[in-house]
Amino acid sequence: MTALRFDLDAVLDTLADQGWIVIPQALPVDLTANLREACLQVWDEGRFHEAATGRAGGQARRAEIRSDSVLWLDQVDELPAVRAYNAAMDEIMQAVNRGLYLGLAELESHFAVYPEGAFYKKHLDRFQDDDARTLTTVFYLNENWPADAGGQIRLYLDEACGQFIDVEPDAGTLVLFLADRFWHEVLPAKRQRLSVTGWYRRQGGSLPW
Ligand SMILES: O=C(O)CCC(=O)C(=O)O
Ligand SMILES: [Fe+2]
Numbered sequence: 423m424t425a426l427r428f429d430l431d432a433v434l435d436t437l438a439d440q441g442w443i444v445i446p447q448a449l450p451v452d453l454t455a456n457l458r459e460a461c462l463q464v465w466d467e468g469r470f471h472e473a474a475t476g477r478a479g480g481q482a483r484r485a486e487i488r489s490d491s492v493l494w495l496d497q498v499d500e501l502p503a504v505r506a507y508n509a510a511m512d513e514i515m516q517a518v519n520r521g522l523y524l525g526l527a528e529l530e531s532h533f534a535v536y537p538e539g540a541f542y543k544k545h546l547d548r549f550q551d552d553d554a555r556t557l558t559t560v561f562y563l564n565e566n567w568p569a570d571a572g573g574q575i576r577l578y579l580d581e582a583c584g585q586f587i588d589v590e591p592d593a594g595t596l597v598l599f600l601a602d603r604f605w606h607e608v609l610p611a612k613r614q615r616l617s618v619t620g621w622y623r624r625q626g627g628s629l630p631w
Contacts, residue, residue, distance in 0.1 A: 437522065461563055533616070575608055
């Protein structure tokens with residue numbers, strides 16, 4: 423039985439049309455709550471590390487760019503909530519491959535905790551030396567997020583960054599966008615902000631020419 427609480431075909435149409443979508447209440451409330459509990463548990467166990475920017479050899483901790491902490495889900499994929507999340511995200515990946523022919527092969531994702539005051543400055547989710555990251559996924563875990571708590575993702579809708587939307591990091595909201603097309607940032611959060619960020623990757627990842 424599917425855990426997806428939205429119309430997949432409609433989502434695929436919108437993604438094909440505009441390259442991004444915001445889906446409120448995307449997954450069952452109990453799945454989201456369990457994932458939030460799992461995130462807080464491993465946070466309390468001290469298993470997160472401060473996030474870096476760049477990849478492999480080029481990785482650097484750049485606190486002026488981002489100030490969140492992360493834990494990759496493959497470190498904790500024995501947790502039932504993480505398994506349930508991965509299964510739901512896999513279902514989305516299969517549908518995207520059938521409908522949009524993106525050739526996605528896997529999802530890499532991490533929990534992210536933004537402590538009070540944390541942010542992530544405007545960026546593109548694509549490494550200079552690796553174009554495998556194709557579709558970004560962000561799933562929020564914050565119950566009763568106050569309207570004045572900041573922490574929205576600001577998604578710029580055009581290359582010139584003239585237009586944008588701000589999305590509240592409310593529990594159950596899933597945001598999908600093409601990783602190489604949409605600049606975005608996380609506005610400073612005034613309280614602890616929890617999420618799962620991921621990237622569906624294409625096979626291989628090098629340019630085909
Ligand atoms: O948490 C968010 O809203 C976005 C996070 C993000 O942009 C990233 O981790 O690359
Ligand atoms: Fe990002």
